[in-house]
Amino acid sequence: MxxxxxxxxxxxxxxxxxxxxxxxxxxxxxxxxxxxxxxxxxxxxxxxxxxxxxxxxxxxxxxxxxxxxxxxxxxxxxxxxxxxxxxxxxxxxxxxxxxxxxxxxxxxxxxxxxxxxxxxxxxxxxxxxxxxxxxxxxxxxxxxxxxxxxxxxxxxxxxxxxxxxxxxxxxxxxxxxxxxxxxxxxxxxxxxxxxxxxxxxxxxxxxxxxxxxxxxLLHTINNIELFKRLVQSTFCLRRKKIANSLKKGANLPEISKDNLDKIEEHFDLSRRPETFSVEEFIHMANIIDSLDK
The missing domain is CATH 3.40.50.150 (Vaccinia Virus protein VP39)
Structure with missing residues (x-):
């Protein structure tokens, strides 16, 4: 058969x-x-x-x-x-x-x-x-x-x-x-x-x-859609410093110089996206979500 x-x-x-x-x-x-x-x-x-x-x-x-x-x-x-x-x-x-x-x-x-x-x-x-x-x-x-x-x-x-x-x-x-x-x-x-x-x-x-x-890990993510946009946007420039992705990410909210400095208090933004763990992406997304819009 x-x-x-x-x-x-x-x-x-x-x-x-x-x-x-x-x-x-x-x-x-x-x-x-x-x-x-x-x-x-x-x-x-x-x-x-x-x-x-x-x-x-x-x-x-x-x-x-x-x-x-x-x-x-x-x-x-x-x-x-x-x-x-x-x-x-x-x-x-x-x-x-x-x-x-x-x-x-x-x-x-x-x-x-x-x-x-x-x-x-x-x-x-x-x-x-x-x-x-x-x-x-x-x-x-x-x-x-x-x-x-x-x-x-x-x-x-x-x-x-x-x-x-x-x-x-x-x-x-x-x-x-x-x-x-x-x-x-x-x-x-x-x-x-x-x-x-x-x-x-x-x-x-x-x-x-x-x-x-x-x-x-889901319960630790404050804004799942923002988290997904962060991951996609940063990996579009995976060989660049993640700072470049945060500045140019087409699907991310605009991040001011002051807010970028706040993020950098927690992360070395000269790192490439591929070096960030899942937990680090979650932490970064939560920080961005909490920033003054």
């Missing part, structure tokens, strides 16, 4: 009148050992409501559906939707949502969010996906910033995305995605996945990551 070799997959896709769509980032994971690894990492139970994003033909779905209370699938490709409907016709706990998970590429689809909100009372909510590389970051950040009580997310992402999320200050991959993820959650890389595990094979290595929301 679920072809596990490139030749069999191509034959099945031809039968469906389908082909891997680059615009939707379709790379089918054929090595079932990684499906099993994802399922195991999710620690599924009958008390779980799970959202699977981009199920494709259902290669991963078959390892999730029997073990959960409810499984929602979001799939944008209508041909994949038809295949899923046929493969899981007898699965009473599965609902397929034929939609794009993102609205205007930067916001989560409100229809999907509403369905989840209506069904998770009393259950653990988990999100599992082999994410298209081009939309991994907005999906992760947007779900973390919702009010949904997510207990765990297990994602397959591009290795570079994974390394950006777990990065430490003063490293190559440390940036806005790092900071905006780590204020919400703990993240770890569980396993790397070679390109040959997919068809068509991507040009990069992938990684399975575990994201566990905790929101431990």
């Amino acid at each position: 679920f072809p596990t070799s490139p030749k069999k997959l191509e034959k099945y896709l031809t039968y469906l009148g389908a082909a891997p769509q680059k615009k939707w980032g379709q790379n089918f994971l054929l090595d079932t050992s990684y499906h099993v690894a994802i399922k195991s990492a999710a620690e599924l139970s009958e008390n779980d409501v799970v959202l699977e994003i981009g199920a494709g033909l259902g290669h991963l779905t078959q390892f999730l559906q029997p073990f959960v209370h409810k499984l929602y699938i979001v799939e944008i490709d209508p041909l994949m939707v038809k295949a899923l409907q046929s493969s899981f016709v007898a699965a009473e706990n599965l609902e397929i949502i034929s939609e794009d998970i993102l609205q205007k590429k930067r916001k989560l689809n409100p229809l999907v969010l509403q369905k989840i909100k209506d069904s998770i009372d009393g259950f653990d909510f988990k999100i599992i996906a082999n994410l298209p590389y081009n939309i991994s970051a907005p999906i992760i950040v947007n779900f973390l910033s919702t009010s949904l009580p997510i207990s765990k997310m297990i994602f397959m992402v591009q290795k570079e995305i994974a390394e950006r999320i777990i990065a430490e200050p003063k490293t190559e991959f440390y940036g806005p995605l790092t900071v905006q993820t780590q204020i919400y959650a703990s993240v770890k890389i569980l396993k790397y996945v070679p390109a040959e595990a997919f068809f068509p094979a991507p040009k990069v290595t992938s990684a399975i990551i575990e994201i566990v929301p905790h929101n431990k």
Whole structure:
């Protein structure tokens, strides 16, 4: 039912009148050992409501559906939707949502969010996906910033995305995605996945990551929107002194010379943005928020 070799997959896709769509980032994971690894990492139970994003033909779905209370699938490709409907016709706990998970590429689809909100009372909510590389970051950040009580997310992402999320200050991959993820959650890389595990094979290595929301730092941020603008604005000039970003940040409130001096009482503004920890960004945002406007 679920072809596990490139030749069999191509034959099945031809039968469906389908082909891997680059615009939707379709790379089918054929090595079932990684499906099993994802399922195991999710620690599924009958008390779980799970959202699977981009199920494709259902290669991963078959390892999730029997073990959960409810499984929602979001799939944008209508041909994949038809295949899923046929493969899981007898699965009473599965609902397929034929939609794009993102609205205007930067916001989560409100229809999907509403369905989840209506069904998770009393259950653990988990999100599992082999994410298209081009939309991994907005999906992760947007779900973390919702009010949904997510207990765990297990994602397959591009290795570079994974390394950006777990990065430490003063490293190559440390940036806005790092900071905006780590204020919400703990993240770890569980396993790397070679390109040959997919068809068509991507040009990069992938990684399975575990994201566990905790929101431990959120209560320390006085103005979350200002905090996010500070992070984005300063990293736009990541190789410059952070003082330059504070003076020229297009999305930041204008900071006078006197207020800049007040900030400098707490920080060495000759440092580059990439040297500031998550906690330091929070502290700086709170100072800016308290300044005389």
